[in-house]
Amino acid sequence: MASNFDFSSPEGFRSGFVTLVGRPNSGKSTLLNAIMGKKIAITSNTAQTTRHRFRAVLTRPDFQMIMVDTPGLHKPHDALGEELNTSALKALEDVDVVAMLIDSSKPVGTGDEWVAEQVKRARSKKVLVLSKTDLSTPDQVESQLEAARGLADWDSVVTCSSQTLDGVDGFIDTVVACLPEGPKWFPDDMETDQPIEVVVAEFIREKILRTFKDEVPHAIGVRVEEMKYTRKTNLDSIRAIIYVERDSQKGIIIGKHGAAIKQIGIEAREDLQQLLGTRVYLDLNVKVKKNWRRDATQIRRFGYGEGL
Numbered sequence: 686m687a688s689n690f691d692f693s694s695p696e697g698f699r700s701g702f703v704t705l706v707g708r709p710n711s712g713k714s715t716l717l718n719a720i721m722g723k724k725i726a727i728t729s730n731t732a733q734t735t736r737h738r739f740r741a742v743l744t745r746p747d748f749q750m751i752m753v754d755t756p757g758l759h760k761p762h763d764a765l766g767e768e769l770n771t772s773a774l775k776a777l778e779d780v781d782v783v784a785m786l787i788d789s790s791k792p793v794g795t796g797d798e799w800v801a802e803q804v805k806r807a808r809s810k811k812v813l814v815l816s817k818t819d820l821s822t823p824d825q826v827e828s829q830l831e832a833a834r835g836l837a838d839w840d841s842v843v844t845c846s847s848q849t850l851d852g853v854d855g856f857i858d859t860v861v862a863c864l865p866e867g868p869k870w871f872p873d874d875m876e877t878d879q880p881i882e883v884v885v886a887e888f889i890r891e892k893i894l895r896t897f898k899d900e901v902p903h904a905i906g907v908r909v910e911e912m913k914y915t916r917k918t919n920l921d922s923i924r925a926i927i928y929v930e931r932d933s934q935k936g937i938i939i940g941k942h943g944a945a946i947k948q949i950g951i952e953a954r955e956d957l958q959q960l961l962g963t964r965v966y967l968d969l970n971v972k973v974k975k976n977w978r979r980d981a982t983q984i985r986r987f988g989y990g991e992g993l
């Protein structure tokens with residue numbers, strides 16, 4: 686943190702940590718982006734998209750809200766799953782507010798009940814968020830509320846859509862009301878504490894997950910090897926490696942005559958140029974690293990879960 690940072694905050698300033706939890710695909714990353722008013726976390730339809738404990742900071746004249754976007758809480762079935770679970774549960778400790786998202790367009794299920802059981806263990810304030818209301822009728826929302834209310838002892842209940850932004854400001858107000866009075870923890874212009882290489886790698890991974898859907902579900906990792914900025918041309922040269930587990934997956938990602946990886950590159954570049962505010966040259970390579978997901982050390986080397 687910059688040493689000349691001014692920690693002073695006005696009388697009545699509220700600050701604190703908030704964690705968004707919910708079963709995979711409940712809309713946590715999308716809500717985080719809606720709150721921040723820009724894309725910070727990646728989103729996709731593939732469950733367990735989020736692999737980092739991610740901090741985004743929203744600073745306004747009267748509050749600072751620091752958000753931890755947890756991986757979907759789920760029952761572990763491989764080493765990667767276990768790592769995620771541990772970091773998700775850790776994120777529940779020591780936060781001021783736990784906001785649990787439940788997809789309003791799907792019936793409340795055992796997955797939600799399981800997450801709610803974990804939420805109950807937290808001493809923090811608990812906010813229930815019925816998400817994706819643009820996908821459900823008012824009646825559906827009402828019956829979902831009925832079902833979800835009993836899952837834990839909620840301090841507040843809100844509904845919102847990250848698509849139409851309906852209710853997003855209301856969610857922010859609700860959370861801020863739950864935060865204690867406190868200091869400004871981060872400088873005003875700091876929006877995330879992730880190293881930029883990690884954010885860039887996540888943006889690339891998002892494009893791959895979106896392009897291939899179920900064909901290469903969790904079998905990929907992206908690592909940015911080099912990022913060089915040239916001021917004169919306002920160009921970021923990025924070299925990244927996409928790791929897969931099998932030769933067949935390498936073939937899928939590269940595609941016929943390199944068509945698939947070229948398309949991924951084009952789409953990722955577009956997003957990265959927006960993120961970085963520069964022109965971007967992107968060099969993508971694919972490498973096979975057998976069983977990397979089962980090896981916890983590898984998982985850490987890729988920067989997932991704890992130990993970044």
Ligand SMILES: Nc1nc2c(ncn2[C@@H]2O[C@H](COP(=O)(O)OP(=O)(O)OP(=O)(O)O)[C@@H](O)[C@H]2O)c(=O)[nH]1
Nearest residue numbers: 710711712713714715732733734735757817847848
């Ligand atoms: N229509 C609509 N779709 C949404 C909304 N919020 C999220 N989605 C979609 O739901 C899918 C999952 O959203 P994510 O934000 O990635 O979900 P997540 O809870 O972060 O998922 P994990 O990272 O797997 O835990 C994506 O395809 C989003 O575009 C919403 O308010 N309305």
